[in-house]
Amino acid sequence: xxxxxxxxxxxxxxxxxxxxxxxxxxxxxxxxxxxxxxxxxxxxxxxxxxxxxxxxxxxxxxxxxxxxxxxxxxxxxxxxxxxxxxxxxxxxxxxxxxxxxxxxxxxxxxxxxxxxxxxxxxxxxxxxxxxxxxxxxxxxxxxxxxxxxxxxxxxxxxxxxxxxxxxxxxxxxxxxxxxxxxxxxxxxxxxxxxxxxxxxxxxxxxxxxxxxxxxxxxxxxxxxxxxxxxxxxxxxxxxxxxxxxxxxxxxxxxxxxxxxxxxxxxxxxxxxxxxxxxxxxxxxxxxxxxxxxxxxxxxxxxxxxxxxxxxxxxxxxxxxxxxxxxxxxxxxxxx
Amino acid sequence: xxxxxxxxxxxxxxxxxxxxxxxxxxxxxxxxxxxxxxxxxxxxxxxxxxxxxxxxxxxxxxxxxxxxxxxxxxxxxxxxxxxxxxxxxxxxxxxxxxxxxxxxxxxxxxxxxxxxxxxxxxxxxxxxxxxxxxxxxxxxxxxxxxxxxxxxxxxxxxxxxxxxxxxxxxxxxxxxxxxxxxxxxxxxxxxxxxxxxxxxxxxxxxxxxxxxxxxxxxxxxxxxxxxxxxxxxxxxxxxxxxxxxxxxxxxxxxxxxxxxxxxxxxxxxxxxxxxxxxxxxxxxxxxxxxxxxxxxxxxxxx
Numbered sequence: 001x002x003x004x005x006x007x008x009x010x011x012x013x014x015x016x017x018x019x020x021x022x023x024x025x026x027x028x029x030x031x032x033x034x035x036x037x038x039x040x041x042x043x044x045x046x047x048x049x050x051x052x053x054x055x056x057x058x059x060x061x062x063x064x065x066x067x068x069x070x071x072x073x074x075x076x077x078x079x080x081x082x083x084x085x086x087x088x089x090x091x092x093x094x095x096x097x098x099x100x101x102x103x104x105x106x107x108x109x110x111x112x113x114x115x116x117x118x119x120x121x122x123x124x125x126x127x128x129x130x131x132x133x134x135x136x137x138x139x140x141x142x143x144x145x146x147x148x149x150x151x152x153x154x155x156x157x158x159x160x161x162x163x164x165x166x167x168x169x170x171x172x173x174x175x176x177x178x179x180x181x182x183x184x185x186x187x188x189x190x191x192x193x194x195x196x197x198x199x200x201x202x203x204x205x206x207x208x209x210x211x212x213x214x215x216x217x218x219x220x221x222x223x224x225x226x227x228x229x230x231x232x233x234x235x236x237x238x239x240x241x242x243x244x245x246x247x248x249x250x251x252x253x254x255x256x257x258x259x260x261x262x263x264x265x266x267x268x269x270x271x272x273x274x275x276x277x278x279x280x281x282x283x284x285x286x287x288x289x290x291x292x293x294x295x296x297x298x299x300x301x302x303x304x305x306x307x308x309x310x311x312x313x314x315x316x317x318x319x320x321x322x323x324x325x326x327x328x329x330x331x332x333x334x335x
Numbered sequence: 336x337x338x339x340x341x342x343x344x345x346x347x348x349x350x351x352x353x354x355x356x357x358x359x360x361x362x363x364x365x366x367x368x369x370x371x372x373x374x375x376x377x378x379x380x381x382x383x384x385x386x387x388x389x390x391x392x393x394x395x396x397x398x399x400x401x402x403x404x405x406x407x408x409x410x411x412x413x414x415x416x417x418x419x420x421x422x423x424x425x426x427x428x429x430x431x432x433x434x435x436x437x438x439x440x441x442x443x444x445x446x447x448x449x450x451x452x453x454x455x456x457x458x459x460x461x462x463x464x465x466x467x468x469x470x471x472x473x474x475x476x477x478x479x480x481x482x483x484x485x486x487x488x489x490x491x492x493x494x495x496x497x498x499x500x501x502x503x504x505x506x507x508x509x510x511x512x513x514x515x516x517x518x519x520x521x522x523x524x525x526x527x528x529x530x531x532x533x534x535x536x537x538x539x540x541x542x543x544x545x546x547x548x549x550x551x552x553x554x555x556x557x558x559x560x561x562x563x564x565x566x567x568x569x570x571x572x573x574x575x576x577x578x579x580x581x582x583x584x585x586x587x588x589x590x591x592x593x594x595x596x597x598x599x600x601x602x603x604x605x606x607x608x609x610x611x612x613x614x615x616x617x618x619x620x621x622x623x624x625x626x627x628x629x630x631x632x633x634x635x636x637x
Binding site for chain 1 (some may be wrong): 409
């Protein structure tokens with residue numbers, strides 16, 4: 001597995017090259033949301049709206065009504081928390097083609113509670129007309145502009161930035177409402193999204209060597225959530241389903257899976273890893289993942305409980321299957 | 336008879352305004368309650384806009400509004416603004432920010448022949464698109480603006496898009512003074528000034544009243560003109576019942592600045608019976624049949 005840098009930045013410049021209707025709106029976070037390259041490449045299509053997110057969201061709605069395709073960039077919290085009414089009345093109700101790129105999902109930032117989007121999916125999933133994608137790797141990021149482009153309505157992208165892993169082949173783009181099957185198995189189904197997929201991959205690789213048959217699905221389309229692969233896999237799993245998300249367990253991926261399982265009449269057990277109805281705090285991603293049971297070892301322990309016996313995976317086992325290196329650069333960056 | 340370049344006489348504008356007031360009172364009596372004071376304070380502003388200032392093409396909507404067509408969804412977008420004519424590059428647009436003024440806009444549409452008078456009979460009826468606080472499916476409305484302070488931001492996006500395209504048509508926004516208590520309004524002014532959007536003209540109905548009473552007692556917004564000038568906007572303060580003064584104010588050149596025409600108005604204008612009920616006129620209903628009859632009698636004199 002490799003680590004890549006500024007994938008969205010490059011992809012946006014490439015994607016917008018032959019689409020003059022694409023405009024980018026920035027909320028004073030141009031460098032932090034990887035749109036400086038767009039600004040340099042297409043200065044006439046870049047609009048600085050300053051630290052005024054309510055205005056920026058409604059403004060985007062106005063431009064979308066006139067046939068432009070606004071790609072709005074800021075930290076997620078400043079969109080869905082600060083400007084929710086504007087998203088709903090100026091964008092979602094009129095079903096306008098505005099693309100919202102929300103950065104700093106969950107515990108990916110040391111910026112603390114004010115910067116950590118821990119409930120964005122729960123909030124925006126409830127908004128009618130909204131489509132939601134969550135990014136887990138470079139291939140997800142490279143695919144998402146294309147996925148969004150086909151959608152006649154607003155789109156929220158839970159975006160990752162700077163150094164991100166390449167977990168999936170670049171020639172196998174992410175598909176709409178289709179989970180990526182990372183391993184096949186019948187004991188336990190693990191459904192993960194976003195940055196949690198890399199952790200879950202480390203865990204499932206170890207679990208497989210210890211004889212646990214794990215089916216691992218990576219989800220990129222959070223809304224709509226009706227993928228047959230998830231339904232069939234959950235139905236097949238002998239010991240239950242485990243969801244792993246960088247988000248509160250109320251209203252996120254775990255809830256999506258729970259709803260789907262209940263609607264299909266499954267009596268299968270479901271365990272959800274995620275933030276357990278709590279805010280987080282400012283610290284490194286690595287530290288927070290461990291503190292809130294969002295790391296590979298937490299996945300292993302959850303599976304152990306589901307199969308009802310110790311599996312014998314150690315930290316050393318996990319270390320040998322590290323998918324990509326953590327870096328401390330995020331902690332040094334100005335917010 | 337005095338006429339202007341557009342060939343519309345002052346008497347014609349006054350007649351439209353009288354019609355707006357009469358129809359709004361009629362509706363209030365028939366429905367047992369309505370946003371009457373808003374129609375009374377804004378009648379002259381809307382009459383001037385629809386009767387004289389706005390360069391609109393003919394309505395492309397059915398004279399009698401169709402039933403509520405459903406919410407916007409992929410492949411379907413209702414456009415109440417079709418009553419204002421096609422959204423051509425060289426035509427003006429009117430964006431109603433204070434959606435509680437819908438009744439005044441509906442009445443204005445009837446007065447200028449864009450909507451059939453029977454359309455008003457659907458006002459606030461179940462299944463009708465002629466809603467009490469309209470949305471973008473409602474006659475004359477292009478945006479969904481019942482949540483205050485959002486239209487000016489959307490107007491900014493629209494005006495910027497039109498400027499980028501080189502449209503000659505202008506963007507007019509009708510706001511109420513209460514919206515100047517909302518923080519987003521100032522974000523929008525800041526951005527419209529920053530992007531030098533001279534194609535925006537905002538008419539503000541400064542009627543000094545809101546739900547809880549007089550604006551000065553609920554949350555003071557004055558000195559509004561100074562505030563707006565401080566933001567770098569062009570501002571004119573006028574008597575909102577003096578049509579000529581408003582027209583002169585709106586004609587002020589403002590090539591690189593949004594222009595705000597602050598129209599100071601009276602919520603009992605034309606129906607002085609309401610004087611005694613000030614400042615609690617946000618939604619007018621009658622306490623008794625006796626009181627209602629007084630207004631019925633008054634309507635006959637209008």
